[in-house]
Amino acid sequence: MxxxxxxxxxxxxxxxxxxxxxxxxxxxxxxxxxxxxxxxxxxxxxxxxxxxxxxxxxxxxxxxxxxxxxxxxxxxxxxxxxxxxxxxxxxxxxxxxxxxxxxxxxxxxxxxxxxxxxxxxxxxxxxxxxxxxxxxxxxxxxxxxxxxxxxxxxxxxxxxxxxxxxxxxxxxxxxxxxxxxxxxxxxxxxxxxxxxxxxxxxxxxxxxxxxxxxxxxxxxxxxxxxxxxxxxxEDIPDIINPSAKGLVEVMRGCGIGCDFCEVTLREIRYYPVDKIVKEIKVNVEKGGPGRAWIHSDEIFAYKHLQNYVPDQDALVEMFKAIMSVKGIRRTNPTHGRISIPSAYPELIQKLSEAMHAGPTNWVGIQVGLETGSDKLALKHMPAKTLPLRIGSDGSWQEIVWKGVYNMNKYYWRPAFTVQVGQMDESDEDNWDTVALINRLSTSTCEGRPFEFTVTPLLNVPLGRIKSKKFESQLSPSMLAVYYASSKHLAKMAAMVAQTQEATDPFAKYATAAMIHLGGVLMFKMVERIASKKGVDIRKAKSYGIEGKKEITAWNIAVN
Ligand code: SF4
Structure with missing residues (x-):
């Protein structure tokens, strides 16, 4: 039964x-x-x-x-x-x-x-x-x-x-x-x-x-x-049968305190390394993939020190142990903050070595950038930059740029999300986000174009969801963020589609073609909508990068 x-x-x-x-x-x-x-x-x-x-x-x-x-x-x-x-x-x-x-x-x-x-x-x-x-x-x-x-x-x-x-x-x-x-x-x-x-x-x-x-x-x-x-x-059991994508969690909670995030309200708890390894072995030994997705809401907070300084030894030890499991060839953390790669390039280098990252083994990770605006970053997520601080350690855009540079240098490919519709957001804040996306999209790291994706998320108040009035809520400046994101996504879809994993060559090429085409069609569609809704497309294309063909270092003044 x-x-x-x-x-x-x-x-x-x-x-x-x-x-x-x-x-x-x-x-x-x-x-x-x-x-x-x-x-x-x-x-x-x-x-x-x-x-x-x-x-x-x-x-x-x-x-x-x-x-x-x-x-x-x-x-x-x-x-x-x-x-x-x-x-x-x-x-x-x-x-x-x-x-x-x-x-x-x-x-x-x-x-x-x-x-x-x-x-x-x-x-x-x-x-x-x-x-x-x-x-x-x-x-x-x-x-x-x-x-x-x-x-x-x-x-x-x-x-x-x-x-x-x-x-x-x-x-x-x-x-x-x-x-x-x-x-x-x-x-x-x-x-x-x-x-x-x-x-x-x-x-x-x-x-x-x-x-x-x-x-x-x-x-x-x-x-x-x-x-x-x-x-x-001690109350949390180890899985007994394999999980989808070979995913295992390594901690719960976060504690950084971004004001839009429910995860921060949960108590922070860390899995010891032997518990993590035990679950990965279950996945591998019961026919799971040779890749382990390492789940947390903020991987760099794993056993963090004071002021959210990362515990480099604990992180490296964990990823070395993960890669030492027989049958594991690849691994990637699910989520992390950008300020840590920005402040600690040596940590990213050590983690890349532990994960065997390289040109044919990029480490994917989701990163919430949320905004390109210093004002909104300070208001909604003042601790997300820790141990760096906006002001004394540069602007938020500068922190982000350095973070992407260091990630790409060591073969990490971030999947960013940015928000529109945040409380107290102005048109100017959204244009700051457009500038950030355009700057990153035009940047290079040691001769390679920056590799990242960016997805805009709409912050919708619950009351509006209840009334089901979703139409006409994207202002031209919000649509400019969608435009810059989809423009970059079309570029990345063409690059990354070729590298997707598949055993069946037909499926691989069909998927690559559809992803490439999908990226272009999505961009054209967003361009059409944005243009119809009054977005100045010329401004959205060049905002923040006027006259610059390639950005190789943070050598631009923030608007
Ligand atoms: S760092 Fe991420 S998980 Fe932590 S509170 Fe902020 S948004 Fe939430």
Missing amino acids: AKCVLISDQTLIYDYRNFPLLDFLPCAPTNSVPSAAYKFLKGKISPPINGGRLKYAPYALRKLEAALLRKYPESEIVVAHPDHLGKFIKEDTEIIGVTTMDPFGLGPVTMSYYALYESKELDAYVRREWEDLMKKIDILRAGKTAKLMIGGPGVWEYMLMPEEIEKHKIDYLFQGELDDVVCELFDQVTQGSIDNNMFSQSYVTYDDTFHRVVKQDSRFLSRGKGLKAFPSI
Whole structure:
């Protein structure tokens, strides 16, 4: 019997043809990418094994599975392949647990596409895929007693779309970390009696000024007063089966305190190296890829010293240990700050040596630049530059430039995000961001053009999401940021498409061609929209780099 069936949102388990930028593909509105192209580029879900279990599952599901296996036998806990759910959801199933990141397409990347396309309805591929999955679960669950629970970082979206809870007869939604208490929670849910000392029936949301607000609602669960606020490292189980992309986490929380970021509210906890290695071995030994994605929200904060000075020895030791696992050929951290490569080029060099980085093995990492404006950086993320400081250590743009230079020098390729729509943002701030992107796009490092991508994210107040008024909210200066980003992306798509990994040569060339073409089409489309909305295209093309063909050092005055 499958007492508990764990399922993933399908957009989290496609392989996206092993091209990292394509992970954002499901955020596109359905009318912007032909469905045939979407189907091809999303690639495949990992194959079913052992009668329909998922071979590689999102890391969060693997953690839940491992926590449940502390109490229940393997036969009762199933992480199911979406095409084989019918084999496991039966009369005796007690709980169906589904994890999601962006069920209705209200996440920042998806919202930024809606605004660009002035979409009148929420119809991104993420939403379509989620609806398909929920309908499938509805059919299989009909007439049975299994309780349906939703978890994962996308649960907040149900607060804005509560009608979806009734529509699919969802019993509970859980927000937060569950590693130490998932067995108790599942027991209470199946018995229909929630201990409110352990689990609060409420949800946490944020108002338009990012102040925390708690609202009572019996359908939403989170850790209650009777539990410690977060599980400790000892409470967090090691995964037992392989995770998608060979991903393992190395820490939780961050603590840097950017005012738009929820991660900073979580207690900071570090995995010891032997725990990290143990999980990577599970991935490799059970058929996972030779690449380990090292997850944190800020890798350079791993065991950081005072003032967020990186602990270089701890970081190098960790990556050396990761690369020493038999079968691991590549690794990359998922997220990090730019100020550390800016201030500590020797650390990036040492890490590159540990990771065997080089011209055919670039290290990808997501970096939140957020803005090109000193004013906004100081207001919203004053500690993100630490241990550097805007002013005494240069402007934010200068810190960023040096960081990209040092990353590219040692074969790190950052995927940047920048925000538009931040509180107290002016047109001038957005033009500062345009200048930063143009400068980076024109820069070279030891004769090579800077390699990076940049994705604009729209910071949408929750109230506006609720009213579903996304159209006409991009001002010309915001659109100028989209323009500069897509112009650079078209350039990078042409360069990077050739280097994507694929075993099938046809798939490799078809993917490369589609990525290249997609970059050009996206740029042309953004140019058309920006021009129609009154953006001065000549200004957007040259802002910040007037008269400069190539920037080889930070030799330009900031506007
Ligand atoms: S550094 Fe990153 S993870 Fe940390 S608080 Fe700032 S945005 Fe959040």
